[in-house]
Amino acid sequence: xxxxxxxxxxxxxxxxxxxxxxxxxxxxxxxxxxxxxxxxxxxxxxxxxxxxxxxxxxxxxxxxxxxxxxxxxxxxxxxxxxxxxxxxxxxxxxxxxxxxxxxxxxxxxxxxxxxxxxxxxxxxxxxxxxxxxxxxxxxxxxxxxxxxxxxxxxxxxxxxxxxxxxxxxxxxxxxxxxxxxxxxxxxxxxxxxxxxxxxxxxxxxxxxxxxxxxxxxxxxxxxxxxxxxxxxxxxxxxxxxxxxxxxxxxxxxxxxxxxxxxxxxxxxxxxxxxxxxxxxxxxxxxxxxxxxxxxxxxxxxxxxxxxxxxxxxxxxxxxxxxxxxxxxxxxxxxxxxxxxxxxxxxxxxxxxxxxxxxxxxxxxxxxxxxxxxxxxxxxxxxxxxxxxxxxxxxxxxxxxxxxxxxxxxxxxxxxxxxxxxxxxxxxxxxxxxxxxxxxxxxxxxxxxxxxxxxxxxxxxxxxxxxxxxxxxxxxxxxxxxxxxxxxxxxxxxxxxxxxxxxxxxxxxxxxxxxxxxx
Amino acid sequence: xxxxxxxxxxxxxxxxxxxxxxxxxxxxxxxxxxxxxxxxxxxxxxxxxxxxxxxxxxxxxxxxxxxxxxxxxxxxxxxxxxxxxxxxxxxxxxxxxxxxxxxxxxxxxxxxxxxxxxxxxxxxxxxxxxxxxxxxxxxxxxxxxxxxxxxxxxxxxxxxxxxxxxxxxxxxxxxxxxxxxxxxxxxxxxxxxxxxxxxxxxxxxxxxxxxxxxxxxxxxxxxxxxxxxxxxxxxxxxxxxxxxxxxxxxxxxxxxxxxxxxxxxxxxxxxxxxxxxxxxxxxxxxxxxxxxxxxxxxxxxxxxxxxxxxxxx
Numbered sequence: 001x002x003x004x005x006x007x008x009x010x011x012x013x014x015x016x017x018x019x020x021x022x023x024x025x026x027x028x029x030x031x032x033x034x035x036x037x038x039x040x041x042x043x044x045x046x047x048x049x050x051x052x053x054x055x056x057x058x059x060x061x062x063x064x065x066x067x068x069x070x071x072x073x074x075x076x077x078x079x080x081x082x083x084x085x086x087x088x089x090x091x092x093x094x095x096x097x098x099x100x101x102x103x104x105x106x107x108x109x110x111x112x113x114x115x116x117x118x119x120x121x122x123x124x125x126x127x128x129x130x131x132x133x134x135x136x137x138x139x140x141x142x143x144x145x146x147x148x149x150x151x152x153x154x155x156x157x158x159x160x161x162x163x164x165x166x167x168x169x170x171x172x173x174x175x176x177x178x179x180x181x182x183x184x185x186x187x188x189x190x191x192x193x194x195x196x197x198x199x200x201x202x203x204x205x206x207x208x209x210x211x212x213x214x215x216x217x218x219x220x221x222x223x224x225x226x227x228x229x230x231x232x233x234x235x236x237x238x239x240x241x242x243x244x245x246x247x248x249x250x251x252x253x254x255x256x257x258x259x260x261x262x263x264x265x266x267x268x269x270x271x272x273x274x275x276x277x278x279x280x281x282x283x284x285x286x287x288x289x290x291x292x293x294x295x296x297x298x299x300x301x302x303x304x305x306x307x308x309x310x311x312x313x314x315x316x317x318x319x320x321x322x323x324x325x326x327x328x329x330x331x332x333x334x335x336x337x338x339x340x341x342x343x344x345x346x347x348x349x350x351x352x353x354x355x356x357x358x359x360x361x362x363x364x365x366x367x368x369x370x371x372x373x374x375x376x377x378x379x380x381x382x383x384x385x386x387x388x389x390x391x392x393x394x395x396x397x398x399x400x401x402x403x404x405x406x407x408x409x410x411x412x413x414x415x416x417x418x419x420x421x422x423x424x425x426x427x428x429x430x431x432x433x434x435x436x437x438x439x440x441x442x443x444x445x446x447x448x449x450x451x452x453x454x455x456x457x458x459x460x461x462x463x464x465x466x467x468x469x470x471x472x473x474x475x476x477x478x479x480x481x482x483x484x485x486x487x488x489x490x491x492x493x494x495x496x497x498x499x500x501x502x503x504x505x506x507x508x509x510x511x512x513x514x515x516x517x518x
Numbered sequence: 519x520x521x522x523x524x525x526x527x528x529x530x531x532x533x534x535x536x537x538x539x540x541x542x543x544x545x546x547x548x549x550x551x552x553x554x555x556x557x558x559x560x561x562x563x564x565x566x567x568x569x570x571x572x573x574x575x576x577x578x579x580x581x582x583x584x585x586x587x588x589x590x591x592x593x594x595x596x597x598x599x600x601x602x603x604x605x606x607x608x609x610x611x612x613x614x615x616x617x618x619x620x621x622x623x624x625x626x627x628x629x630x631x632x633x634x635x636x637x638x639x640x641x642x643x644x645x646x647x648x649x650x651x652x653x654x655x656x657x658x659x660x661x662x663x664x665x666x667x668x669x670x671x672x673x674x675x676x677x678x679x680x681x682x683x684x685x686x687x688x689x690x691x692x693x694x695x696x697x698x699x700x701x702x703x704x705x706x707x708x709x710x711x712x713x714x715x716x717x718x719x720x721x722x723x724x725x726x727x728x729x730x731x732x733x734x735x736x737x738x739x740x741x742x743x744x745x746x747x748x749x750x751x752x753x754x755x756x757x758x759x760x761x762x763x764x765x766x767x768x769x770x771x772x773x774x775x776x777x778x779x780x781x782x783x784x785x786x787x788x789x790x791x792x793x794x795x796x797x798x799x800x801x802x803x804x805x806x807x808x809x810x811x812x813x814x815x816x817x818x819x820x821x822x823x824x825x826x827x828x829x830x831x
Contacts, residue, residue: 053559053791055606060560133577134560134570142567187607205616206779207690232688232777236672240687244679396550436567 038497038514043226046508047238047250051206051231055187058125059132063173066190068251068502069211069229070198070509072176075103075122075155076167078421080272080502083328084460085167085421089117089177089195093167095458096156099145101166103155109218111179112199113192119149125177126157137419138172164458168420173506197222197511207231211509223498223514242267242491248515249496251505253489255315261491270501271315273324274488275416275423278316278370280361280377280481285405285441288353295478297347301384302377303339308484311372315489319482321475323416323467329423331468337482344384358387359408364395370411373483377411405441412439413486417504422463427451427470431479442479530809535592537805538798542588545792552792553580559605559791578604591798600802601795603788610799613784618766618803620690621773621780625765627700629758632707637751639708640715644750645742647720655712662709671702671775688777699776703769707761714753722749752822759815763808767801 048068054060058072066072075090090103109117126147129139144166146158157166169175182193191200197219198211212226230247232238239257241247243264253261253269261267282289282298289295304318318337323330361377363370371392378388401407416426429435432451433443447470454466474480488503497514500507545552553575554566575581579590594601600610639659643652678698679687689695722728723746731741770782781800788797 053605053787055608057560057607134557134574135567137561137567140567142569204690204779205613206783207777230689230777234688234774234777237675237688237775237777240675240680244683244687246686246688394549396548396555399550399554 036495036497036516038223039517040221040223040514041225042515042517043228044224044249044496044509044513044515045241045247046227046229047232047241047247048229048505048508049233049235049238049252050505051233056190057132057134057188058176058178059129059134059136059174063176064506065209065229065231066194066200067173067176067506068508069196069200069209069227070511070513071190071194071196071200071211072173072178073195074173074175074177075105075170077507078168078171080421081500085171088171089122090155090170095164095166098162099159101157101159102150103157103170105153105155106218107153109195110216111192112194112214112216113179113181115179115181117177117195119151119153119155121180122155122177123147123149124180124183126155126175128183129175136172136174137425138169139175143169162456164456164463165420165422165424168422172420198224198227198509201226217511219511222511224509227509229509239491242493245493248493249499249508250491251508253491255313258313258315258489266494268492268494268496269489270492270499271487271489272501272503273317273326274486274503275324275327276413276486277319277322277324277416278367278373278411278413278483278486279319280483281402281410281412281439282478282480283405283407283409283441284443284479286408288351288357289359289408291351291353292477293347293351294353295481297344297351297353297384298381298386299337299478299481300340300344300347301380301386302337302481302483303380304337304483305339307373307376311369311376312484312486316484316486319485322471322480322482323423324485327416327423329464329467329471331465331471339380341383348384348386353386355385355387358389360389360391362398362402362407362410363390363392364398364410364412365392366395367411367413373411402439410439415504423467424451424455424463427467428455431470431474440479442474442477444473444477447473526809526813530806533805533809534802537801538592538595539588541789541797541801542591542794543584544789544797545794546584552794553578555790555792556604559787559793591795595798595802600799603793603796605791605793605796610795613796614781614799614803617779617781617784617800618807620778621766621769621782624696624699624703624769624772624778624780625762627696628703628765629707629761631700632704632711632761633754633758635704635708636711636715637754640712641719641747641750643712644716644719645723645746647716652716656716659709659712662705665705667702667771668775670705671698671772674698674702675775688775690776690778690780695776699769699772699778702772702776703765710761711754711757714757715750718753719746719750722746725749748822752819755818755822756815759811759818762811766807767804 048065050061050064052062052065054062056062056066063072073089075088076085077088079086089106089109091106093101093103096102105117105119105122111117129136130141130144130147135141143159143163144157145160148156150156159166177195178190179193182189197214197217199214200209200211202210208228208230210228213222213224232241235252235254236257238250239253239261242250243261258269261269282295284290308314308316308318320336361374363374374390378390381388398410402410414426414430416423419425428451429437431438431442432448450466450470454463457463457466490501492499495516497516498512553571557566557570557574579587591601602608603610603613639655643655646652675687675698678685685697686695728741728745731745767781767785769780770786772778773780773783781804785797785800788800
């Protein structure tokens with residue numbers, strides 16, 4: 001069995017794929033381009049970093065696994081390269097009133113159990129998500145008031161306040177649509193109940209999900225006979241499996257494995273900006289960090305190039321602000337932060353800071369590299385006369401003090417697009433005066449005004465401009481020190497065709513994903 | 519015998535109650551809110567909505583006093599119900615039993631492998647203490663203790679999977695996928711077993727009955743086979759049981775590295791995610807098995823001592 005999975009060396013040469021980008025240059029998503037014919041009898045193995053923990057509950061992160069496996073589909077999808085929402089199970093949508101969005105359900109789509117996709121089945125599926133005890137972040141009763149069928153092919157999603165982002169919310173994997181028979185009292189049963197190009201046929205608990213081609217897929221011919229998605233939580237193991245050929249695609253490759261994979265001719269390494277920026281949160285609500293000059297001095301003191309090169313071994317890029325440069329809302333080209341020790345010292349003197357008020361950095365232990373990051377920051381701040389102590393803590397242990405404002409600085413990272421492919425949730429929760437996750441304890445009336453305006457702006461470009469403006473305020477006021485933009489790194493065997501990297505690992509197996517003949 | 523069984527049964531019940539209570543308390547005496555941990559185990563990300571915390575807390579009965587929660591679980595347990603996992607909302611037994619089956623297989627393979635290697639090494643070493651072979655065996659086996667599993671496992675993957683391509687890197691599918699995790703887990707027991715067998719053989723060889731047996735006309739080889747080796751193996755049965763009990767829940771590192779869906783991973787995830795019913799169910803099963811195995815080892819030890827002793831009389 002194993003030998004059939006391992007591509008031969010000659011095949012790698014024959015397949016000879018190229019990458020649309022090279023190395024980690026802060027690019028958008030990368031993909032493998034075909035130069036060999038697809039063999040539709042091939043099966044593929046994907047190593048995923050996440051295992052389902054919630055009995056396939058669609059409102060949980062298990063939905064990511066069903067989505068990346070090519071089983072679960074949503075009304076809309078988010079195209080990372082184009083930066084926009086595209087039709088999927090819905091062919092179109094319109095805002096029929098300030099509080100209502102109508103989605104036209106695609107005709108001719110059948111669930112894998114042979115039943116038809118209808119407005120009623122969509123309503124039933126979305127209401128199941130709304131009724132979940134642990135609600136989905138992207139789609140819950142706080143932002144969705146009801147989901148109803150207008151007619152046999154139209155679904156209306158109503159919101160309590162005008163919300164231009166409803167189509168984005170319906171691209172969230174947590175709003176995936178399954179056949180009514182999937183929703184059982186004992187939990188969700190995805191087997192035979194999806195609409196996607198692959199049908200799950202068996203599961204090895206905590207190990208893998210096996211899928212076969214959906215012969216009746218609405219989106220065209222499926223190029224693979226089937227797939228196995230393995231749940232391998234250990235990063236080095238995922239890297240080793242793609243090297244040996246046991247896996248064809250390995251998601252989220254750890255930094256330590258990159259050099260070996262890049263040197264392997266049978267493997268392609270793909271990198272893209274992830275929506276995560278390693279950040280040193282600063283407590284804007286407590287002295288001395290309530291002084292913008294002190295915060296700016298701290299930011300000026302940091303050598304981000306050295307940090308990215310040393311701790312992150314070049315697999316992350318120095319941050320330019322709260323957003324990654326490739327994000328469409330990042331605004332005009334931003335220069336990376338240059339270390340300026342003299343300026344930092346002047347600002348500290350101006351602020352009246354003295355070394356008898358040492359600062360503490362909390363490095364959360366869930367991210368092992370933060371201990372090293374803290375050491376680098378400690379050294380940088382020592383150069384400008386700020387003594388720093390480092391405390392390592394579990395995030396859960398640090399959270400109560402951080403939320404209560406009893407801390408100085410915290411090393412952490414947040415996913416800006418954790419709920420939907422738009423940063424509104426992040427910018428609201430993390431930086432508005434009433435934000436529910438405002439670790440920085442930052443409050444600025446102008447910022448709040450801009451975010452409120454963005455939240456009701458339908459035009460995407462205009463909304464992105466407002467986000468950029470909000471980002472500039474955060475940067476100008478040195479609310480936090482944004483350290484490095486993390487990279488999402490996947491690896492594939494070179495005979496994998498048409499793989500388009502998604503930094504959030506929502507879409508991996510599609511009808512077009514293929515393998516060259518062996 | 520009846521007294522022995524009664525005593526061991528009481529030990530088992532006490533162990534179940536104490537261990538389940540200790541596990542029950544872990545989420546409440548470690549930093550962070552247990553309900554938030556449960557939510558974060560289902561939905562990645564730091565920001566957790568307060569209304570979700572409140573709703574889940576009520577639905578799981580976590581608002582009740584700790585004593586009420588614990589005795590509710592204990593009552594259900596002794597009536598045969600291990601409850602539902604807080605995270606997956608599936609029966610705990612449905613998760614524990616498959617994981618236990620995997621771990622039992624893995625641990626048995628590891629310890630049988632360890633014993634198979636340690637026996638000849640320990641006997642050879644014990645029969646010629648101070649010899650070059652003894653020194654070499656002692657040095658190598660002692661070195662194994664200093665090799666942590668998180669280092670040994672990747673080295674074995676590098677050699678056998680990446681360089682030689684003879685074994686899979688991870689998974690739990692067939693016998694070949696069990697080789698590397700079993701070998702990794704076996705290394706430290708090999709060391710301890712070898713030392714125990716060596717010491718047992720040296721003691722047995724020094725006993726008075728060996729020269730007596732020679733005087734009765736047995737050759738050196740016959741005396742060793744009949745009297746030294748059996749006596750030398752007696753300590754191994756106890757050591758085997760102790761390692762067996764320890765590895766039932768203590769193989770988490772190996773299970774994570776090799777993607778083995780066993781008890782170590784299950785217990786680790788359950789504790790990290792504050793999945794109290796799953797952690798309690800898992801620990802109780804492990805503790806019960808550990809007590810059972812060590813009791814069995816006591817029987818075996820007594821039987822062997824008596825049997826071996828009988829041949830000496």
